[in-house]
Amino acid sequence: MDGRLDLRNVTVSVSDAERRFALEVAGLQLAAGDAVGLSGPSGTGKTMLLELLGLLRRPDPGGSFRIRAGGTELDAARLWTGRHAGRDAPGHRGRLFGFVPQSGGLLHFLTVRENIALGQRLTGRADPGWISTLEDRLGLAPLARQLPRALSIGQRQRVAIARALAHRPAFVIADEPTAALDPENARTAMGLLIAAATEGGAAVVISSHDSALLDSFALRRLDLAPAGGAGAVSSRLGERGAA
Template sequence: MAPSPPVYLCQGLTKRRAGGGTAFELRVPELRIAPGEVVVLQGASGSGKSTLLDLLALALRPDQAGTFSFRPEHRAAADLWRLWERDDLDGLGQLRGTHIGYVLQTGGLLSFLTARENIALSCRLLGRDPGGLIERLAERLNISAQLDKRPGQLSVGERQRVAIARALAHRPGVVLADEPTASVDPLNAARILDLFLDLVRQSGACAVIASHDWRPERLPGVRVLEHRIERDGDLTRSLFWG
């Protein structure tokens, strides 16, 4: 049986930043992410993990790409580089909103909405009925009692669990997470990580997770991308591939 086409295929993907007399370049020589696969980006702070996630989230324009394609579940591949070249922000936004869930490092919850309303937001924007999924996610993440509270009334760990539920509520084919347990104490971080990976695998989504301190041996069945830092004068180049 032939393998399924990749969800993401990146070749020669590059993003550059400059300022203060220094320059940084993120380069992805080649990256393939399969449906249902869980991939971890590991590297020190400033190594470009968040930049790569933002590129995969279609939230950041690349400077260059040989191939940059996205194939949501059971759909034709979208040429993301072509969409960026045409400044087709509506097309990119539709792909992002429909097929991608993103867990930000700080949660990114809206302070004026309750936890329930934050979780339901992606479904509401897509015109979908979440049914009982919000309650099921809340029960699994142990935040059922917090659903009618606003983010300011929640602990850091509770806010992060709400953010995870929000990223999964519209049943995306891709879940991205940027240091999702960085602001949580180690015991809660381990519990949240286990729950997060369990929920992602149950959903059948593929996931890309950035972390600088997760131990690969704690993550069976997870692929850690190859990574290298190169320095050339004032240029720091970070490479991820796999």
């Protein structure tokens, strides 16, 4: 699926009795085939940014957030306004995005193949041939009938990658997808994720604390860094190498 995502002057803020935190995105564009690595110190809002991109978190009023995919254009900022704010977000999220969580998040009562096919079932995009291709590329074909409990951590993470890609989303979001893996398996899983996503035409954003691992791949790099401000803690997104 072709796709483009464009954010301009978007802010997300959270507050409680003790502090207020704001994440500021002056500009971010993603296009089909992009492979992006996201890094930054703990507490700078990496997960918050991924949730914003994946329609899991409401942006503050103002700014522009538009998504184009499959011949249609979505004003994502407007999803969170009006009487039925957020009501349509889950449908767009399931259709446009694939997610690779740190823990894998597999359903324990489904086989490997059933877990991979779940996104296709939910979006009505049945494509057994693509599932077979993903199984082959990720080394999962011999495990197709196994339940998650029979798999190693690395194998479970590869299933999560295949599941995120199976319904051919325009965008794939991975939040610390290799944090639970040893260095060798982490590098293998990262390479497979990037290759499979870009081959399928998706833009992929990968958040990781492991900057050295991200640096070992040909990724466009985004960094979150603390920004000064009175009365609040804030972070700003910047692109490495940008002026």
